[in-house]
Amino acid sequence: MSACPVSSATAGELRPPAARKVPHQRTLHGERFEDPWFWLRERDSAEVRAYLEAENAYTDAVMAPTAALQERLYGELVARMKEDDESVPYRRGGWRYFTRTVKGAQHKIHLRRPLDEGPEQVLLDLNELGRAEKYIALGAFEPSDDGTRLAYSLDTTGFREYALHVVDLASGRPLAAPVRKATSVAWAADGGTLFYTVEDAAKRSYRVYRLKLGAEAPELVYEEGDERFTVRVERARSGAWIFLAVASHTTSEVRLIDAAAPGAEPRLVEPRTDGHEYDLDHSGGSFYVRSNAAGRNFALYEAPVAAPGRASWKLLRAHDPGSMLVAVQAFARHLVLTERAAALTRFRVVELPGGADHLVAMPEAAYAAYPGPNEVFEASAFRYLYESPTTPDSVLDYHFAERRSELLKRDEVPGYDGTRYEVARIEATAGDGARVPVTLVHRRGLALDGRSPALLRGYGAYGYPQSAGFDPNLVSLLDRGFVAAIAHVRGGGDLGKPWHDQGRMAAKMNTFTDFVACAEELVRRGYTAPERLAITGGSAGGLLMGAVTNLRPELFAVVLTYVPFVDVINTMLDDSLPLTVGEFEEWGNPQIPEQYGWMRAYSPYENLAAKAYPAMLVRTSFWDSQVMYWEPAKYVARLRTLKTDSKPLLFKVNMDAGGHGGFAGRYDRLRDVAFDYAFLLTQLGIEPAGR
Template structure:
């Protein structure tokens, strides 16, 4: 089902394709940097390099009677050599400023690699007559996907990203769907980092890939015969809008459905039972589903219930019934059932009523039971519902804070449910839950060299928000820590799209914990930790709650003696980068260091530009600044416009030139304007990946660790 696209991270998408230019490579050389930028590289006897500055060009914007001169608007000219030179100069300045910390960064990189499971393998998951799994090998950046016969026999390589990415700057796998007979594989690849995937079909019997490929594909589903493939493609704004059927034998492609409403995106998936294909059209606030019979792929799709404002619903299937997760009875969703032969909404019957204390996030249907993924008290829980008796029970999960989610459950007729589990002190684990005897069998747990969970203390606390609401925090630190305010701390947050910020195991952050850090996560409003109401209280007109909640969490850490403002660092990415920008404007005195990743900081300009990916659909999350009332909400917190002449904490901002969700120019403009206004001497560094990488940075695991090590070195050398 379509979980919802986010300008933030954890699903999203963006801009249109032809983004690699020859100028990008031209200006990367030192001569290009020196000729076209304002940065001074340090001489051997210099004290510090001089920061680069971007040329200011008047660009007045008048909106609802407000005037704003956006003097760095021109930085969005991605093919302009002067822009590219400025970005390269920012990298050069950041390198010069961090030269002294390079030995520490190298040491940290060694620590991170030392905890990396360099030779690793996923738990095999059965699909038909085969077991599918992935493998990582020492020295290689990417996974290899393989399979072997369930009855025994040699393994077969399906997708090797190391080979496919040879000579590429970036490679990432998107779709991975095997036909019912196990003879065809549909998979997609992004070779730039723009989350723009090209679809390929591989004959697994002959081990050859078809010559035809399809660009800009977001989801796929096989028909039952393995000869027809359904796929969805994007429009120019990266909105998945057209569903096609591809007859592989003839090569004919037929348009099945086109979504005309720019707020909605289309996805396609096959039910676990194999009996139906679901074609879902969804916005942030409404959805509708069409049924396609995989045994009759050319038949006209059947609409289950037409969309209406505010109504979201999603489908699962078992036996003669469709199970409907719907919010028509309340924002936390209820569960209904209906006859697959006649699924009209008038015939829906309640299976599980709306619970104001628990968000029904997902439903997994199997032959004899359902597994409901519910979030209550900020934590995920699994409820197993017997389809014959109607009885149910909860799966026991042990810790006060954790992340749990369903894993690779491809088999429909089974009495097991596989799930992932981890916590800030429990490394990533895979379990099989045996439904009959209600026990969980541990199949795999990452072994982290030198890590002892008994050394660390995990707790949940609450901070009083400005309006009296209690905001949860997850906190981990060395056991026996004395709360005397002397400790360094890192506070993370997100708070948008109803997304619950995960409190899982962070292998890299062990390097900070071992150096005495307190690590905390603020579960602020706008996220989904406490259900739909928690999201509603931090979006649209109520968005300011997200930022004041985070400030309250920071103040609570200080009040309890975990840290002090000078020793408190904060971090967030994408919409979490918006959070960083907003709270730093509101309370710059409260933080010592800010680490901001691919930050959504130019809110008004981005949401005025309907040609950009995500903009129209996200009017339902942020508002539309063309509407004055909504503009007033947004301008009150938009980080770019609210920068002011005052002191700011030390800051490191990272982005990628090929980011498809938050365009590179947002942080570039933000940093340029901040440099022109800040009155302090604290470092302000901007790093941009010009070659490859997207919203999540590098694709390769060793490359990502290099960046993390550099960021930790900056943090450790900047915080007192």
């Protein structure tokens, strides 16, 4: 690990682009803020595009000496991918559906074969559909009950703008004109009526339509006027009901449509009240309702189909302050409850009728688990997905009667031996005394002498947990002596809904100080040292990266940040942008003085200062619909004028073929990972750039 970083010297010899300053002031609540890079939001400007291309050229020039290293890393990553592979089929109606990947092809092929094991049928080949596109991603994929028709949606820009298509599967003939900006879809029982939702100009899903195939035009069923709320449609697993769900970040309500009578008006279950969230599933004569009326971690209720309102709810499982009820899946004779406690997901099986319950056993102390495709209502088993930092992605069936999990498939990772690595769970103490979990993976026999490099990941927003899953790409770092760590900071949902509440709105600063505490704990225990510690996060996790590098830049050596939400105040002032109004309930509304104060204290763009920063690689996508490209562009431009160090600040923009998650193609994604790892390894002095 004695190789010297070479990219810094290269970066110092080259001149980075300097975005032109155009006077622009923002005056709010008595504060005037100079924002001379505000003009970078002009997407159609030739000057903007030229600046972004110049940043790409500079980044490529700085990274040119790492070309051989990138190629070697790419070879490692591809070698761990089983290029020819198939997923475990799942049953739906009279068919088994599955996907296939083929060596050299970027995307999945979606297929099915009949239950009698007749010939397979190709339904969608994304490689063929995307042949003339720079980007392609599949959204909805919904066969009709009889399996004769398919509703599916495609995004071909990366802007998460999906076009809905309905086809006859025997002939491939379109059955309706494509629908732009479709967001969710559900078939009625007749196979000829389709419900779907569409988004508005701010990418808010706001209308529900009913399309009778062969009719001249769809019929508007519902329109949501409150800009905080979005709508979606979903078919119950029982097939009996279509749920029309309306939700903000803090409040929800559900309407019901009888799937056998699709022309009927939707029936409201329980009117919305501020702060009350609920959803439901159906089995037999009952709905099973998940509600936070009794506590933030939700409780479980049963309601009769004939009168499903709150007045009829019967408590089945009380609110538990130590465990969050995340989801309820109803089957003919069982419920499966997804719960989260101690930053781990677990499944609880409840028998119907009677209510006796038990937990599904998990084999490791740190892991990630998710419900799989469970399309059969009369199922005797529950399909779930399992992984851990050392266990590749696995598909299992839990057999209800035998209380036994059956492994159906574990992803093959050529050359990988999980016994060479070990997983640990530690805790860091935040400034207010909160105990923040940290999950670690590293090679066995690691010496806790502070000499190991480490990569610490974080997110901390929207109540989304950071699951301790498997990443085959990380093996390239683990085998070079890295410790890979996840900080389960507040703002995420790792320890339930109160954990989220303690890292949002007025309490948002906890997210950032938690992450700093986790980094300090890694150093204190000898896992790494500040000069060997890299950090990474994307989207709201990119906000986290920006905030902590402003707070404690000396604690980190390298930052890898992806589509970072760093221009918080300007974005939350612009209600024409996607997500803004709905997210007032996560971040606050800067038009309100108190809430402006919360954001002003941490917003990365405003809090940049004249001081030394870590080496940084900032990535974004020109067509990202969630965090606009100009946020990181402005951040980089401003930081270039302030930083007092000579360490590299690189900005890489996917101009044509990427969205919020980067490239859609699997080989393209690995090229990006190889690039990022080359930057990381050379900046930490682990690999010389020219080797």
